[in-house]
Amino acid sequence: MDLTRSTSNPNDAPGFLYAGFNQEYGCFATGLNTGFRVYNCDPLIEQARSESSEGGIALVEMLYRTNYLAFVGGGRNPRFPPNKVIIHDSIKSKAVLELEYKSDVKNVKLRRDRQVFSKRLTVVLVNKVFIYEFGINPKLLYTFETCDNERGLAAVSASQDHAVLIIPGRQKGHLQIVDLDSLGYYWSAVPQRYSESSINSNLNTSTTTIEHDLSSPTTTSSSSTGRATPTANISIIAAHSGKLSCVALNHDGTKCATASDKGTLVRVFNTATGTLLNELRRGMDRAEIYSIAFNHDSTRLCVSSDKGTIHVFNLDPSVVTTTDQKPLPRGPTYGEVVVYPTVPSVKGTGLTQNGNRGSSFSFMKDLLPKYFSSEWSFAHAKIVTENRCIAAFGEEKNTIIAICADGSWYRFLFDPRKGGECTRDSFERFLKNE
Known part of the structure; x- marks a missing residue:
C-alpha cells in the first residue's frame, strides 16, 4: 500500500x-x-x-x-x-x-527459488521490469517492457516450486504472465553491455552498484557465455478495458486476480490457460483497490479499497456446501441492493454456484444488464474510519488481518457457512496519530 x-x-x-x-x-x-x-x-x-x-x-x-x-x-x-x-x-x-536506474523505482519483489541459495529480484520501473538472480554480483536474467505502470504493479508466486510473475502488458488493461522457471540460471555474472567500471567486483565489499542504460537490449548477450539465449515463456491476457489498478497471484502461481482503475470488478484467471474463472463485483461506484489476496488453498479471495470495506468472495463451491451438496442459507446482505426471492427454490436461492451473493434474476442474465448476473461478496468487514487499508487471510482459520493507513491493525472473524458481516475480534494501533 x-x-x-x-x-x-x-x-x-x-x-x-x-x-x-x-x-x-x-x-x-x-x-x-x-x-x-x-x-x-x-x-x-x-x-x-x-x-x-x-x-x-x-x-x-x-x-x-x-x-x-x-x-x-x-x-x-x-x-x-x-x-x-x-x-x-x-x-x-x-x-x-x-x-541504480535512470528513473524512479516503482516496486520491488523478492522470492526464493527451489535451489537453496537461489533468490530472484524483480525491479519495476514505470515502463520496464528487470529480473535478476542476485548475490554479490547480480545476474540480469531478463528485461520486460510494459505500458505506463505508475503504480508499480507486479506480483510473484510465493511457492518455491513454481515461479510465476505477473506484470502489466504493453497495452492498457493487458496482463503479462511470465514463467520465471523458463529464464534459466546460467547467465554470466557481468552482462556484456555493462561497463566494467560500473560494477564493484571487490569481494571484500558487500555493495554492488549497477547503472542500467534503459536503451539497452532486453536480454543479456549470449556471446559472452557461449550459450543460447532462452526465450521467456510469456502469456498475455486482455483482463480489462481500462488500466489495471491491482494484481495478485495465489501461492503456487496457478491463479491470478486483477482489478481495473474503475474498481468495480475483480477477475480471476487460470495462469496456465488464460481462462476466466471468476468475475466478482466489489460494487457499482468507482473505488481504488489497494489489495487483493488469495487464501492459502485458493478457495477464497479478499479485496480492500479506499472505501474502508473489505470484501470476501468464495471461489470454490466446495467451501460452501454441506455433505449432501445442498446450498447453505446466507446471512444478511450488504451494500448495493440485491433482490432475493421470498420463498427459496432450487433455482432462486439468491446465491451463485460458488456461494457468493447474487440476484434472483440471474436466470435472465441474457436479457438484463450484466449487473444482475454479478457475483457479490460472500462476507464483508468495515473499517471504522473508512480509511485505506490492505488485507489478507490470517493464519487462524476464518480470520482476516487488515493494516490501515491510520496506523491501526484489525483482526476480523467471518462465518464460513453464513457469511454476512464479519465480527471485529481484535484491534490495536501500531502507529499512533500524535
Missing part, C-alpha cells in the same frame, strides 16, 4: 508512507519518514525497527522471514535516492547490494 500515490486522509498516521505483507502474509513491513518497522501479523508484535533522522523509506519488501529487506527511499527527505534499490541485511545492519 503506497500511501504517497493518492490524497491523504486526515486520519492517516503522520509520516506513514508504505505498508506491505511478506510473501506468506505472516508479517508486514512499514515505510516511514524516519525509517522502517517490521511486525508479526497475528499476534501483532513488533519484530524490528530502524528509525533515525537519516530520512524516509517509501517501500519495504521482505523476503519471507529472512534477514533480507529491499528498500526504496521516499518521503519529504528520502534516505536513499528514489531511483535506487537497496538490499539490506538486518543481521549485518548494512546494505549488501545497490542497483
Whole structure:
C-alpha cells in the first residue's frame, strides 16, 4: 500500500508512507519518514525497527522471514535516492547490494527459488521490469517492457516450486504472465553491455552498484557465455478495458486476480490457460483497490479499497456446501441492493454456484444488464474510519488481518457457512496519530 500515490486522509498516521505483507502474509513491513518497522501479523508484535533522522523509506519488501529487506527511499527527505534499490541485511545492519536506474523505482519483489541459495529480484520501473538472480554480483536474467505502470504493479508466486510473475502488458488493461522457471540460471555474472567500471567486483565489499542504460537490449548477450539465449515463456491476457489498478497471484502461481482503475470488478484467471474463472463485483461506484489476496488453498479471495470495506468472495463451491451438496442459507446482505426471492427454490436461492451473493434474476442474465448476473461478496468487514487499508487471510482459520493507513491493525472473524458481516475480534494501533 503506497500511501504517497493518492490524497491523504486526515486520519492517516503522520509520516506513514508504505505498508506491505511478506510473501506468506505472516508479517508486514512499514515505510516511514524516519525509517522502517517490521511486525508479526497475528499476534501483532513488533519484530524490528530502524528509525533515525537519516530520512524516509517509501517501500519495504521482505523476503519471507529472512534477514533480507529491499528498500526504496521516499518521503519529504528520502534516505536513499528514489531511483535506487537497496538490499539490506538486518543481521549485518548494512546494505549488501545497490542497483541504480535512470528513473524512479516503482516496486520491488523478492522470492526464493527451489535451489537453496537461489533468490530472484524483480525491479519495476514505470515502463520496464528487470529480473535478476542476485548475490554479490547480480545476474540480469531478463528485461520486460510494459505500458505506463505508475503504480508499480507486479506480483510473484510465493511457492518455491513454481515461479510465476505477473506484470502489466504493453497495452492498457493487458496482463503479462511470465514463467520465471523458463529464464534459466546460467547467465554470466557481468552482462556484456555493462561497463566494467560500473560494477564493484571487490569481494571484500558487500555493495554492488549497477547503472542500467534503459536503451539497452532486453536480454543479456549470449556471446559472452557461449550459450543460447532462452526465450521467456510469456502469456498475455486482455483482463480489462481500462488500466489495471491491482494484481495478485495465489501461492503456487496457478491463479491470478486483477482489478481495473474503475474498481468495480475483480477477475480471476487460470495462469496456465488464460481462462476466466471468476468475475466478482466489489460494487457499482468507482473505488481504488489497494489489495487483493488469495487464501492459502485458493478457495477464497479478499479485496480492500479506499472505501474502508473489505470484501470476501468464495471461489470454490466446495467451501460452501454441506455433505449432501445442498446450498447453505446466507446471512444478511450488504451494500448495493440485491433482490432475493421470498420463498427459496432450487433455482432462486439468491446465491451463485460458488456461494457468493447474487440476484434472483440471474436466470435472465441474457436479457438484463450484466449487473444482475454479478457475483457479490460472500462476507464483508468495515473499517471504522473508512480509511485505506490492505488485507489478507490470517493464519487462524476464518480470520482476516487488515493494516490501515491510520496506523491501526484489525483482526476480523467471518462465518464460513453464513457469511454476512464479519465480527471485529481484535484491534490495536501500531502507529499512533500524535
